[in-house]
Amino acid sequence: MSKQPFQFKEFSVQQDQCAMKIGTDGVLLGAWATVKNEFSTLDLGTGTGVISLMLAQRSDAEIIDAIEIDGPAFEQAVQNFENSPWSDRLFCYHASLQEFAEEIDDKYDLIISNPPFYTDANPSENKERSLARFEDAMPFEHLANAAAQLLTPNGIFSLVIPFKEEATFTEIAKQNNLHLNRVCRVKGTATSPIKRSLMEFSFEESSIIEESLTLEISRHHYTDAYKNLVKDFYLKL
Numbered sequence: 001m002s003k004q005p006f007q008f009k010e011f012s013v014q015q016d017q018c019a020m021k022i023g024t025d026g027v028l029l030g031a032w033a034t035v036k037n038e039f040s041t042l043d044l045g046t047g048t049g050v051i052s053l054m055l056a057q058r059s060d061a062e063i064i065d066a067i068e069i070d071g072p073a074f075e076q077a078v079q080n081f082e083n084s085p086w087s088d089r090l091f092c093y094h095a096s097l098q099e100f101a102e103e104i105d106d107k108y109d110l111i112i113s114n115p116p117f118y119t120d121a122n123p124s125e126n127k128e129r130s131l132a133r134f135e136d137a138m139p140f141e142h143l144a145n146a147a148a149q150l151l152t153p154n155g156i157f158s159l160v161i162p163f164k165e166e167a168t169f170t171e172i173a174k175q176n177n178l179h180l181n182r183v184c185r186v187k188g189t190a191t192s193p194i195k196r197s198l199m200e201f202s203f204e205e206s207s208i209i210e211e212s213l214t215l216e217i218s219r220h221h222y223t224d225a226y227k228n229l230v231k232d233f234y235l236k237l
Contacts, residue, residue: 006048008233010057011084015048017072022050024215025160025196026114030054031229032184032198033112033158040106041065042150044097044113045138049077049090051112054233056086065108066092067100097138101146111147113159115140140165140172147201148176156181157201166197173201184211189218 005012006022015021030051035041039061043052046066056064064086068074074094081090093100115138140161147157157178161169163185170180178201186196198213215226222237231237 007235009235011053013048013050013053013080014076017076018048019070019073020047022048026051027230027233028186029112029114029158029160029198031233033110034156034200035059035110039109041110041112042108044111044143045115046077046092047073049080049092051114052090053080053084056084056089062089064090067095067097068092069096097142097146101149107152108150109152109155111151111155111157113143115143115159140169144173144176144178148178153203155202160196160198163194163197177203179205180208181206182209184213186213186215189216190214
């Protein structure tokens, strides 16, 4: 397995010990999520740590915490944090979502997650990859409940999930007093179906800002909207 790091414009990410590699979902979420300076942020299920690193680049947040249950992925996230320009602001906890929520009294201004969500698939043979991909590792109910518990009164909860799960998660969030404020529906090309939903929730009920994003005009020919969203991160855009 290659140990070559994934090189972004302002940081690099080692991922050879992580079951789930850097993908479009995480980078889209890290670039799209609303950030404000002076935030304290929490990344649920950080994996390589890429979303937390993107938030560190985008903001002056003094506290950027992350949690990761998988041992090798946790160690790699710590390494990636330590090797970044923002090592003094990044911290990773080796814990499950439920353990963390029970033990931590802190509240966060931004909670963000690219959760495992393969609800209709069998766990794969690789145990670590199964844990990272299979929704049972972080059920939507646990995710919404923990976010509501750990969010500041004016905070934002941001995540990416399959479009087909959007209505289900919106209802689960509402049961935890979290209301959908902003959503961006993502598809690969103009003619392909919507694949992902980038979503933001808060305790405040408001009119929903609805956005859409198409990634490619044709194979490896990206739309201006996608390039503008991720240009501060990818070397080749």
